[in-house]
Amino acid sequence: MANPSILILAGDGIGPEVMAEVKKIIGWFDAKRGITFDVSEDLVGGCAYDAHGTPLTDATMAKAQEVDAVLLGAVGGPKYDVLDFSVKPERGLLRLRKEMDLFSNLRPAQCFDALADFSSLKKDVVAGLDIVIVRELTSGVYFGEPRGIFTEGNERVGINTQRYTESEIARVARSAFELARRRGNKVCSMEKANVMESGILWREVVQEIHDKEYPDVQLSHMYADAGAMQLCRWPKQFDVILTDNLFGDLLSDMAAMLTGSLGMLPSASLGAPMANGRPKALYEPVHGSAPDIAGQGKANPIACILSFAMALRYSFDLGDEATRVEKAVEKVLADGVRTADLMGPEGGTPVSTSAMGDAVIAAL
């Protein structure tokens, strides 16, 4: 049987730096554990635009469709702000999500013990926090038509369409319920059913799927504004939060920030199973391309490393190896090894991106 395949799209800004550390870890698995991946690399985002005039070529798109998992670094940077909407770095990422049909975006917001002091929230509010936001990723206002800037009378009007079909809601709801069963068995679904009809349909379909297929899971519904409040007030009340593309964008960023561990948080974007039984999958850190610190060896590679751990778990059925990586990261943190973003008043050993990667490997 062929080795499992990975396409690395390191992207822009700190993307290549943090991805370099993941490549070391992939090398370690090959050398020390006899687990070998066929790794190829390509461009996405601003660097793809620089090379090809598009943030994602058709050839790269085709490769992404064929591999077992895509690992993405980050896209974007101020250099590309002037570009037309249609070729902005983000469009490359959005095309991957849409064409690979990665409808279920898992975003864990986890507070690492060694970093609980980093949060702007009180320690008791976030210590031990471990929730996952399941964000719908291929529909909603991100992709709905009609969209654009039009002229009406003598002025411009900007239009986007929030649009969800029953089946789009049902499939992401199932993935949230499945995940909840492997965790705390609780799902809270968030929308604005008091204001938006798409939210009413969302609530109804989630409830139906629950009642028919997952009656054992505890389900609640919350308006997204109240959800944002409750995430600030007492995030530990949640286990799995299920929400749409746009609310998920805001709520997951917020939840990530709560933990104080932004440079630490991975994500998985999963689609339907392929012929080989593996889901279509893309893994990427929650943080962005951080152009202000790019190229300085300051970036924290842990979010990207933990994204690779998610790949081991969700794409390659190597849950134990994923845990091995996660435990190594915990050990390194407990030992006080710190990239610049993790240096707090209590000190620690300041290290570069690359030294952090080496420390994780040493701990493996």
Next chain:
Amino acid sequence: MANPSILILAGDGIGPEVMAEVKKIIGWFDAKRGITFDVSEDLVGGCAYDAHGTPLTDATMAKAQEVDAVLLGAVGGPKYDVLDFSVKPERGLLRLRKEMDLFSNLRPAQCFDALADFSSLKKDVVAGLDIVIVRELTSGVYFGEPRGIFTEGNERVGINTQRYTESEIARVARSAFELARRRGNKVCSMEKANVMESGILWREVVQEIHDKEYPDVQLSHMYADAGAMQLCRWPKQFDVILTDNLFGDLLSDMAAMLTGSLGMLPSASLGAPMANGRPKALYEPVHGSAPDIAGQGKANPIACILSFAMALRYSFDLGDEATRVEKAVEKVLADGVRTADLMGPEGGTPVSTSAMGDAVIAAL
């Protein structure tokens, strides 16, 4: 000249209780300061549905259009969850906002010194916080057409439309810039211009209005997800935040929760000037109808009282009287007078809704 007129719509849940305290204060202004308002009262929300089968009658709507200011308590409750979307309590509030054309919703998020410990955020992150969110309130996905639940093939699809015209963006931007000039002179505008064309137009128009009419105000732009993060991380970086209806809904609730003072925060919704020069205006607390504690004398009337103070300032040009009310509230808090929601570990004197109103009057 006739006395200035106020229409009180106390609404559901704790609405009538907190509004009762405002009525006392209106009485105090009449008796002690010779400032007399013509006050009328009517129904909105669930109670209007119970009485008339609609959350807002045409007669009440007409009255709201005629008065100088509307004071609203809160709408909604579990009892009305079963109602059809078109007659839910919220529709009454949304109709008021839309037909009065209250496009500029000012939501201060202020952390009261006496309550800084109440926040789930660290004290140094929120102490002294004083920002205002200016939320567009009459357009966007709340009102855009087409909307509804339709059948396509053999499944349902939920649709809402995000829609902003240039002039809608321009007028709310102006109100944010005007406000900033009277405060810290800084506006941060939030949208998702990286994903939504309506966000691109929003950003362009805000920038144009700034460059042409308010070049002295410091303007920045932020994606709304990054904005949610930054509000959690270091909210004091902001002065005035300008955003659309839906983002404003989430971000303002979140900002309110950050302060730990949810039961304390007022809001003003302002429209265009009427013939008498006063803006169309509706004032309401940020908190909801809190059905769980309604009728028990537990509710905190301060948000509603401070909403009346905003009315004094924005509708009646009585800025000094508004400050008088605000100072009275601060004194009461400093004295340790506390409704149940404000009772923390450090103690204080527990009081009922009505005793809190009396304490504010005593301090006036």
